[in-house]
Amino acid sequence: MRPTAPRAWLRMAALCLAALGLAGCGPGAQESATQHRFMAMGTLVDVTVYGVPAEDAEAAAREVEQLFHALHRAWQPQGDGALGRFNAALASDPAAAPPDPDLGALIAEANRLAQATGGLFDPTLGALVQLWGFGSAERLPAAPPPPEAVAAWLQQRPLQFDLGGFAKGVAVDRAIALLRARGIEHAIVNAGGDLRAIGRKGDRPWRIGIRAPRDPAGVLAALETAGDEAVFTSGDYERWFEYDGRRYHHILDPRSGYPTTGLVSVTVLHSNAGLADAAATALMVAGPEAWPTVAAALGIEAVMVVDADGGIQLTQAMQPRIWFTDEAYGAQARVRSLP
Ligand code: ADP
Ligand code: MG
Numbered sequence: 241m242r243p244t245a246p247r248a249w250l251r252m253a254a255l256c257l258a259a260l261g262l263a264g265c266g267p268g269a270q271e272s273a274t275q276h277r278f279m280a281m282g283t284l285v286d287v288t289v290y291g292v293p294a295e296d297a298e299a300a301a302r303e304v305e306q307l308f309h310a311l312h313r314a315w316q317p318q319g320d321g322a323l324g325r326f327n328a329a330l331a332s333d334p335a336a337a338p339p340d341p342d343l344g345a346l347i348a349e350a351n352r353l354a355q356a357t358g359g360l361f362d363p364t365l366g367a368l369v370q371l372w373g374f375g376s377a378e379r380l381p382a383a384p385p386p387p388e389a390v391a392a393w394l395q396q397r398p399l400q401f402d403l404g405g406f407a408k409g410v411a412v413d414r415a416i417a418l419l420r421a422r423g424i425e426h427a428i429v430n431a432g433g434d435l436r437a438i439g440r441k442g443d444r445p446w447r448i449g450i451r452a453p454r455d456p457a458g459v460l461a462a463l464e465t466a467g468d469e470a471v472f473t474s475g476d477y478e479r480w481f482e483y484d485g486r487r488y489h490h491i492l493d494p495r496s497g498y499p500t501t502g503l504v505s506v507t508v509l510h511s512n513a514g515l516a517d518a519a520a521t522a523l524m525v526a527g528p529e530a531w532p533t534v535a536a537a538l539g540i541e542a543v544m545v546v547d548a549d550g551g552i553q554l555t556q557a558m559q560p561r562i563w564f565t566d567e568a569y570g571a572q573a574r575v576r577s578l579p
Contacts, residue, residue, distance in 0.1 A: 273441065276301030280308035281408055282377040283432030289419065290426040290441050300422040304415045304429065311411045314343065317366050317375060317402045327366060327400050334399050346410065350403060353518045356537050361522035362494040366400030368393050374490040375402075380481045384488055390497035405491075409472060409517025412436045416513075436470035436513040450562070453477055453504040453546050460569065461544070461562040463509070470513035474520035475505035491524045502527035502548055508535075509542035509558065516540075528553070536578045 273290045274297035287304050289297035313321040322343045329336035338344035350363035366375075371389055373381030403410075408431050415429040416436050426439030428446055437446040445464040452458035453475050463471065476499070480489035489499045506523040510516040519540045526534040528547045532555070535543050541557040552573040554562075564570040 274298060274301070276305065278305045278308070280305065281312045281411065281431065283408070285432070286428070286430040287415070287419075288428045288430070289424055290439070292424055296422070297424070300419055300424055303422070304418055307415055307418060308411055308431075311407070311414070315346070315403050315407045317369070317400070317404075323401060323403065330399050330401075346403065347401060349514070350401070350406065350518075353406070353515075353522070353538070357522040357526075357534050358537075359494055360525040360534060361405060361518050363401055363403055363405065364397070364399055365492060365494050366402035367398045368492055368494070368497060369402045369404070369490075370400070372488075372490075372492065374479060374492075380479065381488075382481070383483045384498075394497050405521035406514050406518035408432075408434060409470065409512075409514040412470065412513040412517075434470075434472045434513075434517065436468075437465040438468045450507055450544070451475075452565075454550075459565050460546070461564045463562045466561075468511050469509055470511065470516045471507065471509055472513065472516040472520045473505055473507040474517075474524045476500070476524070477504070491521060493525050500524050500527065503531070503545050504548055505546045506531070507544045507558075508540055509561065510540055519543075532576050532578045541578065 273288050274294045276287045276298060278285055285308060287301040289301060315321065315323050317327055318324045322339050326336065326338050326343065338347055347363070353361045354363060369375050371385045371393060412429045412431055412434070413436065416427070416438055419427050419429070420438070426441065428435055428437040433451055435448065437448070440446065445466065448463050448465060448471055449459040450461045450463070450471070450473060452460040454477065465471070474491060476487070476489040476491065478490060480487055491500050492498065493500045503524050506520045508516040508520045508523070510519070515538065519535065519538050522534055522538065523531040523543065523545065528545070531543070531545055535555070542555060542561060544552065544554040544558050544562065546552055552569055553576050554573055555578060556575055559575055564573070
């Protein structure tokens with residue numbers, strides 16, 4: 241059912257967006273929602289809980305914070321966590337096995353997604369990410385790598401895992417599972433604008449803003465979550481640098497070794513945050529023509545993409561779910577059906 245009079249809360253969503261980063265908030269957000277905020281996985285994470293006593297909400301949210309820090313350590317591609325050690329082992333022995341069953345299961349799932357997307361989602365491009373210099377959370381690269389180095393990666397494809405394309409989604413799923421285990425039924429876990437919401441905010445659904453790709457403070461569209469849903473966006477504006485007047489960003493096309501072109505952002509709606517995260521990354525690689533085929537292969541139905549000219553495409557399942565902040569966006573949006 242399509243709620244009425246979205247105008248006022250769209251304006252509110254824009255305000256909340258400016259104040260909080262893309263948190264799920266709206267009129268009355270302060271009433272009895274408890275919010276806990278921290279930095280993890282290189283991004284600001286907001287845990288918003290509704291419907292339980294504040295001290296229970298805060299205790300659970302602090303556990304979520306510990307969970308995020310632990311997963312960040314375990315899943316960093318370099319260093320002494322489980323994945324860092326596995327990558328170090330792979331460098332000398334390509335047949336090495338993952339050090340623990342949890343990481344093993346995560347890598348198996350990543351490989352399954354790679355297969356379903358024909359390799360567009362590629363968790364084995366760790367060495368390419370390092371080559372580009374997108375591996376560091378603190379610093380952005382100053383220049384692209386030499387073309388010969390990219391060509392060498394394309395030939396050799398050394399096996400090094402990078403789970404950056406879906407680790408945040410999996411972490412959000414685990415955070416929601418933790419909250420549920422603590423008896424919490426209404427919550428949002430929002431990691432830098434990518435989020436999963438469960439339940440409702442009192443007598444109405446959670447409301448979410450989707451950022452406008454070329455306007456850090458702007459909201460392109462808004463939606464209300466229906467029960468248990470994740471909303472994940474991948475864009476060329478998350479991590480990027482300019483060199484010689486050209487823009488280079490952190491989502492890489494494993495076929496060329498270069499940043500993807502054609503789409504500036506992809507937003508995916510699905511109950512599973514890990515899948516939504518991986519799908520958003522994979523669809524960025526698929527580009528303006530092929531994305532519906534890849535969405536269908538992953539079992540994703542609700543998608544919105546923005547192309548390099550600002551054109552908006554969305555699926556039939558997404559269309560009734562979102563409100564554009566500007567009617568002109570909605571008027572030019574093109575509906576694509578999935579194969
Ligand atoms: P963000 O996490 O910034 O919202 P994404 O979910 O799209 O963005 O993930 C981007 C990260 O995924 C990159 O920083 C890199 O670690 C990894 N990555 C880049 N290209 C690919 C790809 N083609 N397949 C899988 N992972 C990728
Ligand atoms: Mg992703």
